[in-house]
Amino acid sequence: MNDHSPSDIEFCNVIKCYGDIQAVGSLNFAVKRGSFHSFLGGSGCGKTTTLRMIAGFEQPTRGEVKLAGKSVAGVPAYQRPVNMVFQHYALFPHLTVAQNIAYGLRYRTPRPDKHTQLRLADEALEMVRLSGFGQRKPSELSGGQQQRVALARALVNKPTVLLLDEPLAALDRKLRKEMQSELLRLQREVGITFVLVTHDQEEALSMSDSISVMRDGAIIQTATPEQLYEAPATRYVADFIGEANLFDGTVRRLQGNSVVLRTAQGLELTSPLTPTGQSLSADALGCIAVRPELVSIAAGEATMAREVTLQGCVEDRIYLGNSTEYRVRTQAFGLVCVRVPRQQDHGANAFEHGAAVRVGWDHANGLAMAL
Template sequence: MLISNMDIGNEAYTEPATLAPAPIAELNEVSKSFGTVQAVSDMNLSIAQGEFLSFLGPSGCGKTTALRMLAGFETPTTGNVLIDGSDVSSLEPYKRPVNMVFQSYALFPHLTVGRNIGYGLKQRRPKIDQKKINEKVAHALATVRLSGFEDRRIWEMSGGQQQRVALARAIVNEPKLLLLDEPLAALDRKLRKEMQIELQDLQRDLGITFVLVTHDQEEALSLSDRICVMRAGRIVQTGTPQELYDQPNSRYVADFVGTSNFFGGVVDQISGSTGAITLQGGRTYKSPLSGTISVGNDACLSVRPEQIRLHFSQTQERLQGTVLNRIFLGEHTEYLIREERLGNITVLAPRQSDEGLSNLGTGDTVYMDWSPESALILPKD
């Protein structure tokens, strides 16, 4: 019998709510002090199973300390660290379902590649059969595309290959959480980009939760499902790369995630999610708001360089500027332009839209504008 409209008796059937999967790791009210130095303050964070999360921030912001507390190399001064639902705050690193890849790789130079990868397996109790260890090592090497390298010496491997060996050693133990402490910092730019793609592919193939620490915004944007931007021991904003780029909640985040032009002013009016800001020099712009702002507050207008359009003719809305510098970067051209009241403005012109602008040089006059919705009014830091 077919039940119409999911009715059972006189009561309508309600579809059971879908429960969100339990987080694989949590930091609850976690703080860490080193003497009088507060490295991490009141951090609350939930890390989802299978996600690629990054801590992004400048040196000294607390991102590595947060990672080390997840790993067990640091104990929280206050708060709790949970992994897979269990409180591991005081648990030794080797007892946690976690592995870590260090910036220096921390490989044993006197051991072969295979013995480096299998080292952790040989320490397990009860002991694992050597044949089983060899199988796991071979599988880990295949995963990082180094099959057949078992007998190589570490010093015979390139930087990129050593990085893969460090990854293989980390994943061979099948951790629930893989922690990465700036693992690509020692690689050159081209190899770093290649390894970023490999890291992303590896994480998707394995389904392991990756947590990365980096100060490289491009690396965080290209790799992460979510990014935690840190400042002075606190997370100031968490979101997807696109959310952080398009909707930063402060000048600090906008400046750290990508590049932007900032023009100071005063907020004159707020209507819903849109505000009006009057800049130095008297021009008023109506644009979306982000962060906590009230009428009369000092604020800034953030405009990404790629949102600014260049013209040869003047209109009432356009700003007049003088080209200070022009750098051809292949896929786009970067201009540094001086506007009398707003100062230096950076503009990125895609190559396909640069036709006619290629003759612009130092000292030339040019005119600029942008669409109001492409800018953002942010609180003054």
């Protein structure tokens, strides 16, 4: 992010401890105003604790949290310019949809009258495309509609930042995709900062302007979705973001902007350094990652014009609809994953379990990085 870009959220050396357990440590980051930012990581990585400190449900043990440029040290949740949408929508079952949405307006200062509250609730319903649903009860709505009501309730107060704590986790895949598009549309229309916590990398990649990948209470890398996929900082990021064939080894030498890595099997691979792999040096431990869609596959007797070629046999063939994934057992590198587009995987080009095949890629298809 440009240093001159205004930030709606800023963490300065933030540490959060629960007794002797450090949940997050020395977090320093900023979220650009009006952007869609995601915290991505596995369970226990610290992403929800980070979100709760933004919301005010938790206070940092040390360090400073700023919202819209102002420190919020000691400011309770209800006085912060943020709203949160939870995984479980927490709608009041005895209230109508309109009453649920208007509930938070009661605590505004000055408090709007009832007529204004209902008008604002109707406007929020129109924003999430649920006009005419105001008099229904939550039990009369589908899961996706309840999700939209929860969003409307959070947006009606016009917060500076909207926090989303895995809000799509309970939805089926098709509805989740629809709601991802809906969230993107809403974020662009209202123009406020959205912050999403998720363990679903596809969800984060498809919606975010920027993503922070977290592990063990620390941010490993913050970048755009494209940068995370195409230039991961570490082996962990390469493995967590998308699929990757990972070849660990020791750096033999650096050649310009490339690295030569000797694997545990004694074979040498060459690959360009990613921008974050510039710290690699001779004799250091490193990794080369090759994405499955960049690996070619052909019959075992076929010639292949690729710089790295390996013999193997098909151990698994997984049909994914728009592509087919092959897991090929090679003597040199163990399992190598190959992903073939649907239009290329048919007839004589399809391989069954046990088929002898050749897989390969060019040096330029690899990504060299630190472990």
